[in-house]
Amino acid sequence: MSNKTVDVLVIGSGIAGLMTAHLLADHLNVMIITKANVMTSNSSCAQGGMAAALSPQDGWQLHFADTLKAGQDHHNPRHVEMLVKRAPAIVETLVNLGVSFDRNEDGSITLGMEGAHQQRRIVHVNGDKTGRAFTSALIEIVKNRVTIQDYTMVSRLVTNEGRVIGVETEDEIIYANATVLATGGMGQLYSHTSNVEEATGDGFALAYRAGAQLTDMEFIQFHPTLLMKDDQTYGLISEAVRGEGAKLIDEHGIRIMDHHEGRELAPRDVVSREIHRVLSKGRNVYLDCTMIENFHERFPSLDERCERLNIDVSKTPLQVVPGAHFVSGGIETNSVGETTLPGLYAVGEVACTGVHGANRLASNSLLEGLVFSEQVATHILTSKRELHLAPLSEAAEVQFGELHLPTKIEIQKRMTANVGIERELKGLLDMKRWLHTFLPAIPISSKDDRDTLERKNMILVACLITEAAIQRTESRGGHYRSDFLNRDDQNWIGQYITFSKKSGVEVVDRGNEQEVAMQSL
Known part of the structure; x- marks a missing residue:
């Protein structure tokens, strides 16, 4: 198997991955790996626009309050504050990159209204083609400044002494000082979804297998x-x-x-x-x-x-x-996009920054991807490390006899029925038992084709979502338990369900985030 080395490896070509690559391209050797064509991503399909408090009647405090209300008191309030304060400057950044926002006759940017917003604050391009305009502008800017390797699927993250040092694909190992997961969501786990065909949860599975911590996986919007x-x-x-x-x-x-x-x-x-x-x-x-x-x-x-x-x-x-649209949880990150594994960053929908709480406010997703890509790029540029490679042992091949993986359609039907818009314990336990029969079959093998690898990833991510949904015995945001109808159980405030290979599933108490959030106002 061949290998190559770059400074920064970005996996995914949505808004978060493209902006991260753009901000690094003049300083470092950057490569983008994308599973399909570079134009294929959930970001490119985004219609609603991006939220930013631009009108005289609006302000970051109102945007902040709307975000907390929609997400039902389950946020990292400091990250939310950073998000909404940065929004107007992000709009200006995009204008400077050539994005032509819809404007009124007086030249001001047209502001739309969406659900759970107090004010008109949604900026658009060509009506409902905002995501395509953002990604097209960024692709045009990066295409001659970074290496883009499309139609390439990552099978595993390569680690050395607890640090992520690159990835393995079907054909090669690519080493990097910094690896950025920007792989988007997992909508294809469900029968109806707004997500592109490629959104099979690969980034979550890659991170979990490597040992990173994930959180809030039960909150599916x-x-x-x-x-x-x-x-x-x-x-x-x-x-x-x-x-x-x-x-x-x-x-x-x-x-x-x-x-x-x-x-x-x-x-x-x-x-x-x-x-x-x-x-x-x-x-x-x-x-x-x-x-x-x-x-x-x-x-x-x-x-x-x-x-x-x-x-x-x-x-x-x-x-x-x-239809399944967005996961508010994901790979746990800090304010600069670092995961719990050194050398690995996550940004965009695959990351859990805590800005969406239990239910994302409309049109905050593109904003999150852009704000935190700035954070990731700045941190990578100010903390350069020389990559020291050590000999890698070959991954052990796993044999699992005659056990066959379910089809994607079967996974989707069962997830929709048991871990969908409304959930209850019997259905969740049935789903868990069914999924666990396939766990011996999901370790990665060099013989896996793309379809097999995707189904293995889907089963793993489905297990994480199902287990989190079992553990959270309340209804909050995108997680609705019909057998526990209390929508806002005070006993659950500050409780986060996390996963990692090392510690398993844990309920972590981080205190009353809402109280801290209100002090910020």
Whole structure:
């Protein structure tokens, strides 16, 4: 097997990985490894935009408060404060990189409204094509300054004396002084998802196998409105559509959110659960957009999809279903993106910075990726280390006889049924027993093809999510236990469920974060 050495290795080509590479490229030898084409990522699919307190009526304190409320008191408040204070400067940074935000006639940036925000503070590009605009601009900037190796899947992190020193792929070992995981989410563990096909949870599995600590894996956010037709989903419908007045109705035309605070713009976990309950009663749910003027100009991406599906948005409500969208937890990091393993950083959705709590506030994800990529890049540049390589022993091949892995579809169906929008102990325990029958089969082998490796990663990550959901006997944010209906159990405030190969599953008490957060205001 061949090998090469770089200063910094970035795994993933979403907004967080691309910005990290951009900020380092003039100073260090940087390589990006990406699983598919460099343009393929959850970031490139992001429609809703990015949150930033820009209007005279707004301020970081309001953005801070909205973030805490949506995430139900489960944050790292210092990281949240850093996030929201940095947001306006991030917008300016993107402008300087050539991103053309939508603007009003007076030249000011147009600000949209989304769920759980007090103020209009969502910046967009070309209506609902924000993510594609961000990633396109960054790819253009980095493509001649870094090495991009696409269609490459990482099978394991290479460690030496407790430090991550690179990665192993199908063809080679790549050594690096710093390895940055920016691999995105794990939406493909569920039957319906807004995520790209490649989002099979690989980064979480890589980190766990290497010995890093993960946290908050039970908090899975389901986007309320994925477009559906003929039992197939066709991407998400941005929350901004509801922000402009679209209404959720059942098949009889009755509004389903009228009795909720915030109605259609309630937090995503609330809206998703209500749609789920209506669907479980055998009634379809629709998003009525017929009242929105200039729809094709405001939401061109959605309008194009509807045209391809022969749907006239001006006359026909859109059938919707919730889908797995974002994991608020992930690989535990500090304020500069360091994980619990030296040499390994994590940024973007795969990381758990504590800024999303139990339920991410709409349009904070692109912001998180950009703010913390700055933190990661700055730390790498100010803490350069020379890489000392030691001989590596070959990984032992594991034989598991005739035990066959389940298909992706089977994993997705069981996760959706047992560890989905609503959970209860019996279903969780059934899921755990089923998953554990495959644990002997999931160690990595050099013979694994991409599909096999993805299924092994999916089983491992499903185990972590399921175990965390069993341990947290309350309902909070993206984790809803129908057998424990107390939504805000004070006994659980400050309690975090963590995983690592060394310590197993632990409930860690970090105190009342909300009390600290309120002092920041």
